[in-house]
Amino acid sequence: MSVESRESQVATRVYEVGGKTKASGWDWALGLLSSVAFLVALAMVFGYAPREATMGEIQRIFYFHVASAWVGFFGFSVTFVAGILYLVRSQRRWDILGLSSAEVGLAFITMAVVTGSLWAGPVWGTYWTWEPRLTISAVQLLLYVAYVMLRASTANEERIARFAAVYGIVAFVTVPLSWFAIRWWRTIHPEIVSSEGMGLAPPMRMTLFVSVAAFTLLYAALLRQRMRLESARDRLTAAQGRLAPEEW
Amino acid sequence: MIEIRGLKKAFGPRVALDGVVLDIEAGERVLLVGPNGAGKTTLLRILATLSRPTGGAVRVWGHDVTRADVAIRRMIGFLSHESLLYDDLTARQNLRFYARMYGMDKPDARIASLLSAVGLERRADDLVREFSRGMQQRLAVARAVLHAPKLLLLDEPYTGLDVAAADALTVLLQTLTQVGCTLLMTTHYPAQEGHLAQRVIVMRRGRVLDDGPLGELTTLDARYRAILARPAPVSPPPAALAAVDWRGKEL
Amino acid sequence: MLRQIGAIVAKDLAAELHTREIVSAMLVFATMAILIFSFALDLRGASGRAAAPGVLWTTIAFSGTLGLSRSLAREQQNGGLSGLLLAVEERSVIFFGKAAGSFVLMLLVVVVLLPLGSVLLNVNLLRPDIAGVMVLGTVGYAAVGTLLAAIAVNTRAREVMLPILALPVLVPLLIAAVQATAGLLEGMVPVDSWIRMLVVYDLVMIAVGVVTFEYVVEG
Numbered sequence: 001m002s003v004e005s006r007e008s009q010v011a012t013r014v015y016e017v018g019g020k021t022k023a024s025g026w027d028w029a030l031g032l033l034s035s036v037a038f039l040v041a042l043a044m045v046f047g048y049a050p051r052e053a054t055m056g057e058i059q060r061i062f063y064f065h066v067a068s069a070w071v072g073f074f075g076f077s078v079t080f081v082a083g084i085l086y087l088v089r090s091q092r093r094w095d096i097l098g099l100s101s102a103e104v105g106l107a108f109i110t111m112a113v114v115t116g117s118l119w120a121g122p123v124w125g126t127y128w129t130w131e132p133r134l135t136i137s138a139v140q141l142l143l144y145v146a147y148v149m150l151r152a153s154t155a156n157e158e159r160i161a162r163f164a165a166v167y168g169i170v171a172f173v174t175v176p177l178s179w180f181a182i183r184w185w186r187t188i189h190p191e192i193v194s195s196e197g198m199g200l201a202p203p204m205r206m207t208l209f210v211s212v213a214a215f216t217l218l219y220a221a222l223l224r225q226r227m228r229l230e231s232a233r234d235r236l237t238a239a240q241g242r243l244a245p246e247e248w
Numbered sequence: 249m250i251e252i253r254g255l256k257k258a259f260g261p262r263v264a265l266d267g268v269v270l271d272i273e274a275g276e277r278v279l280l281v282g283p284n285g286a287g288k289t290t291l292l293r294i295l296a297t298l299s300r301p302t303g304g305a306v307r308v309w310g311h312d313v314t315r316a317d318v319a320i321r322r323m324i325g326f327l328s329h330e331s332l333l334y335d336d337l338t339a340r341q342n343l344r345f346y347a348r349m350y351g352m353d354k355p356d357a358r359i360a361s362l363l364s365a366v367g368l369e370r371r372a373d374d375l376v377r378e379f380s381r382g383m384q385q386r387l388a389v390a391r392a393v394l395h396a397p398k399l400l401l402l403d404e405p406y407t408g409l410d411v412a413a414a415d416a417l418t419v420l421l422q423t424l425t426q427v428g429c430t431l432l433m434t435t436h437y438p439a440q441e442g443h444l445a446q447r448v449i450v451m452r453r454g455r456v457l458d459d460g461p462l463g464e465l466t467t468l469d470a471r472y473r474a475i476l477a478r479p480a481p482v483s484p485p486p487a488a489l490a491a492v493d494w495r496g497k498e499l
Numbered sequence: 500m501l502r503q504i505g506a507i508v509a510k511d512l513a514a515e516l517h518t519r520e521i522v523s524a525m526l527v528f529a530t531m532a533i534l535i536f537s538f539a540l541d542l543r544g545a546s547g548r549a550a551a552p553g554v555l556w557t558t559i560a561f562s563g564t565l566g567l568s569r570s571l572a573r574e575q576q577n578g579g580l581s582g583l584l585l586a587v588e589e590r591s592v593i594f595f596g597k598a599a600g601s602f603v604l605m606l607l608v609v610v611v612l613l614p615l616g617s618v619l620l621n622v623n624l625l626r627p628d629i630a631g632v633m634v635l636g637t638v639g640y641a642a643v644g645t646l647l648a649a650i651a652v653n654t655r656a657r658e659v660m661l662p663i664l665a666l667p668v669l670v671p672l673l674i675a676a677v678q679a680t681a682g683l684l685e686g687m688v689p690v691d692s693w694i695r696m697l698v699v700y701d702l703v704m705i706a707v708g709v710v711t712f713e714y715v716v717e718g
């Protein structure tokens with residue numbers, strides 16, 4: 001790209017209407033791949049991974065819990081990068097990527113909080129524990145619920161894209177800061193049961209790896225569909241704009 | 249002095265400016281008319297560096313408006329629909345604040361003379377929130393010209409002014425244009441408010457429909473109506489829209 | 500640049516002198532919050548001392564959103580920040596000016612809150628080290644709050660939106676500030692790491708604010 005064309009991109013706010021709305025081979029492939037990966041992961045969780053000695057069967061939720069927490073965080077980091085790119089480039093495609101990734105990430109982080117709570121219930125006798133990893137998931141849940149609410153809070157699309165990009169950056173920067181704060185907070189008030197240093201047997205590690213892969217594939221598949229939906233919505237708005245009578 | 253080439257501005261999918269081309273020389277006094285939604289306010293906001301164009305180029309004194317530095321911005325005086333005043337400050341405090349922001353030395357004499365020019369000297373130390381609509385407009389005018397701008401962008405400056413205040417505004421604008429200030433103002437009543445102008449630009453649907461000398465004020469309204477009676481400019485035909493089913497296949 | 504920041508702060512304080520609405524609203528709210536905490540948690544004697552840091556910072560967190568909403572709404576009432584945007588040397592001037600103005604107003608509230616809390620919660624909060632923690636916490640709060648309030652005032656549900664946006668972002672600040680305050684009150688726990696955490700938070704959020712604020716106020 002020449003220097004000149006890059007300059008003109010920086011100088012103007014390009015409003016691209018939509019991207020691809022038709023399903024491509026990739027959409028099908030990702031859907032199929034994530035389904036297969038999930039079947040494999042399920043089989044491994046229940047058939048291959050050994051029964052954990054102290055926690056019993058309930059520990060098997062661990063594989064999906066960790067995987068969804070990881071994918072949620074990954075989704076938010078994509079939103080962070082997309083936010084920076086949107087502010088620099090002002091291209092709608094980065095806005096679509098950021099918003100889609102935040103929404104999909106929010107679904108996964110919710111799953112992480114729920115599975116974490118289900119896990120804590122029988123094992124620690126309480127459905128909520130201020131275990132650092134569970135707490136940071138809950139903080140992320142709040143941050144990105146706020147992100148989604150912000151996106152719904154005004155009709156000015158260009159403005160809300162900028163606001164969301166900024167908030168996506170602020171929220172993501174908050175995650176590591178919260179992590180350290182929560183960690184230190186918990187070490188000052190030590191827990192009775194700690195999940196630190198849980199040694200994983202090799203089959204467990206393998207199962208976790210496959211689960212993470214399955215969740216990441218599902219994330220990619222959902223992300224593409226969410227982006228496609230947003231592009232279709234753009235085209236609809238544009239079409240309605242052309243049909244609307246002149247504003248007087 | 250102002251060069252506008254192929255200027256476009258879209259708010260999301262809604263197009264406000266659709267390829268405006270315009271040149272305005274230093275010292276010109278230009279009237280901008282057109283129905284609501286024609287894009288007049290959007291054009292002024294872009295010239296005032298407050299809004300970014302979606303496409304095209306806009307240069308003021310040879311500088312790209314999207315990258316105008318403080319020196320350029322400070323040569324612009326902008327009067328918007330909104331007063332840009334602080335309700336919780338007095339008239340004098342408002343002007344003092346802006347004078348400090350503009351880095352003016354010893355602004356008190358200038359502030360006093362402007363306040364009397366717009367007929368607010370006796371209300372100078374009252375809170376703006378207690379002002380009537382017309383008084384706020386008068387103070388807003390004083391705020392816009394406070395720093396002796398070289399380019400004045402006025403969005404319906406006569407709105408809400410009584411006859412005396414309107415005359416005072418005309419005198420104020422005359423003194424500014426006599427020292428070479430360029431004037432671009434919008435109005436809905438060209439015949440009543442156009443006596444300062446030399447040139448009239450008619451806009452509609454984000455485009456310039458007509459551009460010419462002011463001519464006789466008495467016939468201006470009739471000419472304006474005749475221009476608007478022409479068929480409206482047609483938007484480019486919509487790109488083919490594909491209808492898709494749930495799998496994304498075209499129907 | 501400093502001159503312009505000073506002008507904005509002076510303007511905010513002058514407006515506040517005329518109306519007194521921000522400081523009085525925050526003060527009344529903060530006082531009521533402390534009272535309600537005392538009733539609801541039955542904060543007498545030792546339990547008051549133990550809960551003091553949490554009560555104090557919760558009160559500041561909630562009353563602060565009131566003040567910040569109002570401070571940015573003041574800019575927005577007659578045409579947004581257009582007037583400022585035309586005059587400032589850089590857009591970050593607006594961020595620094597508004598954040599500094601809000602910081603001063605919040606500090607005024609804290610100055611009243613500390614003796615009040617000392618009396619009602621039966622604990623001595625009037626100490627220079629605790630005042631230092633208050634200042635550090637308020638700096639970060641003002642930086643985050645100004646950036647997010649500038650966003651929130653442009654949305655439909657302004658006053659509701661700010662706490663929703665701000666409180667999750669303030670989680671690390673609140674944890675660190677509460678822990679530092681509690682550590683100082685207990686007297687035996689080292690608080691260096693919490694102070695460091697507060698300083699890091701302040702610096703990070705000021706940096707993020709300076710860089711992103713210009714995109715928030717762009718027309």
